[in-house]
Amino acid sequence: MTQIHPTALVDPSAELDDSVSVGPYTIVGPHVKIGAGTSIGAHCVIEGRTTIGAHNRIFQFNSIGAVPQDKKYAGEPTELIIGNHNTIREFCTFNLGVPGAGGRTTVGDHNWIMAYTHIAHDCHVANHTTLANNTTLAGHVLLADWVTVGGLTGIHQFVSVGAHAMIGFASAVTQDVPPYMLVDGNPLAVRGLNTVGLRRRDFSAARIAAIKQMHRLLYRQGLTLDAARAGIDALATETPEAAEDVALMSRFLSAATRGIAR
Incomplete structure (x- = not known):
């Protein structure tokens, strides 16, 4: 009873x-x-x-x-x-x-x-x-699967955080956070990938390598967002094992409404 x-x-x-x-x-x-x-x-x-x-x-x-x-x-x-x-x-x-x-x-x-x-x-x-x-x-606010948010963090209205992203302690999140990224700070900055989380979820080495390349295209090569997205889409052919990860990132970037965290 x-x-x-x-x-x-x-x-x-x-x-x-x-x-x-x-x-x-x-x-x-x-x-x-x-x-x-x-x-x-x-x-x-x-x-x-x-x-x-x-x-x-x-x-x-x-x-x-x-x-x-x-x-x-x-x-x-x-x-x-x-x-x-x-x-x-x-x-x-x-x-x-x-x-x-x-x-x-x-x-x-x-x-x-x-x-x-x-x-x-x-x-x-x-x-x-x-x-x-x-x-x-x-x-x-939209939080996708497997997101981790550190303590004392505020997330602005209408922000989306992609799957497997991690937000560090005491962060101010005012822009969309792409999947797989590791971000923190005020102002918010992208620090790298949530590699530890991906390994804990049994992502293969090939998938993690493709995600690292997506990170480089978005943040390390000085590309426009459109050019970075084109390079990301091409990864689906280059690394078929990561095709779903590429599709997830592509969908997120297409739907982002507040600009992405840089």
Whole structure:
């Protein structure tokens, strides 16, 4: 049966799987849905139209599904959707979306989200990310799979961070960060590749070599962005094993809206 502490306030309309546990003094609102095996710690507030998947561990003192910090929001029925197998540590704040931007904030699966992280309205966090303490995502931020963000880092609204990128400690991220890159600082600078992360994920030597060449084309040869993109596209033929990596980079550069981090 659902394990709800006697001091918790769970609205009768909330939908909780029988295996969900809810800690002392936690409040769960009427539009909340929580999947199998998820545990909610003490003193949390989970409200709004929030859907939480299976086998998440949400520690004490979190605010999940509160209205967005956007003056235009007027109580519309927007959403927060959290996937499966996420760890959410203390004092995090995840907000609902706003209508003009799709009305949905999403967090995927297998994310490791440390204390005091803020995920604002209409952010989309993919899978297997690591967000260290005091990571702050402004509205409309996109984090792709396997992104790592260092502590005390702020990411500007509408910024996209590509898959396998790593952002160092106390950085100010105001431009899009291409996949695979290692960046840090204020102002932000590209320091190289996230080579350690790629090796941990079993990227082959050929794939890493092709990614290094993409880095050289973008940052080391003085090329225009269009010329660098042409050189990157050619790598798919030169290194077929890295064709998917090249395609990922090409798609990211084509979609970048804030300019890329240099």
